[in-house]
Amino acid sequence: MNASLDSPALRGSLDALPLFIPAIPFAFVFGVVVANAGIPQWLGWSSSPIIFGGAIQVTLLTLIGEGASVAAAVSAALIVGARHMLYSVTLAPRFQHQPSWFRWVGSYVLIDQVFVLSQIKPIDDPHDFRRYFLSAGFTFWSLWMICTALGVVLGPAIPPEWRVEFAAPVLFVSLMMASSDRRDKLGAAALAMGLAYLLAAMPNRSGILVAVVVSVMTMLFAQKVRPA
């Protein structure tokens, strides 16, 4: 296989790298959560390969550390991760012309950053799409396995006053702008921000999902009333 600069596999890995930087402080936050939960480090880390989703892992282990029941902790964590269902619907058309093994494997690495990359860089050729998606996904996966292991071991080594965890919202703002390549998409994003703020007190961050659904429907309705 030739690894020229144009190869979708190489591009997928390279595109994933900058998106991973904000995940590094998050891996340390995760390490602190595992330490506070008072569970064995290896057990806390095992959630990385088993769940593979930072916010879901942090929610689950925080609640377990607080003494919540398994049912309560699991359901809260899954509500936090519910936006992945929207990713699943959104990518379903792209997965139609793919072999079934890719549906199994691709679903496993379908995280925020990989989803947005697949939306920012629409690749028409199914073979290229598959290579790009898997390469970005497993680059992210490998780095997350390593960094959460480091985070669990090194724990609270980073001084909290640096506020490195602010890198996460900064990245998501950047991804929001990159995926808003039209004015109406930017408008939808602004609407979603306002709604997410109004709904921020909903339990288990479920306001995220409501804000998204309502702003998407509003934009569709606006398109009907005043076609672009």
Added chain:
Amino acid sequence: MITLAIVLTGLGSYIMRAFFIFALARYTFPPTLLRALEFVAPTVMAALVISMMTTPEGELVAGPPEALGLICAAVTAKLTGNHILSLAAGMISFWLLGWVL
């Protein structure tokens, strides 16, 4: 018990990701739905940013440094399309204003 919780959450989050990819594998998408799906990425990212800047009680935890950082990151992303630059602009302006204030 903790192992059970981790495995259940892992299963659940995998099913959430895989469900529609499998369920809609042979489904013909109506154009309206395809148009709606175009808005998913920008709106989810927007809602995630706000959720990171609010407490579970719904209170905003962003001050002027956070606001400046997010604005600088957004403008840099729009102008350059480069996420590293955008991250640097956001973090540096956030740190600088936090240090000045």
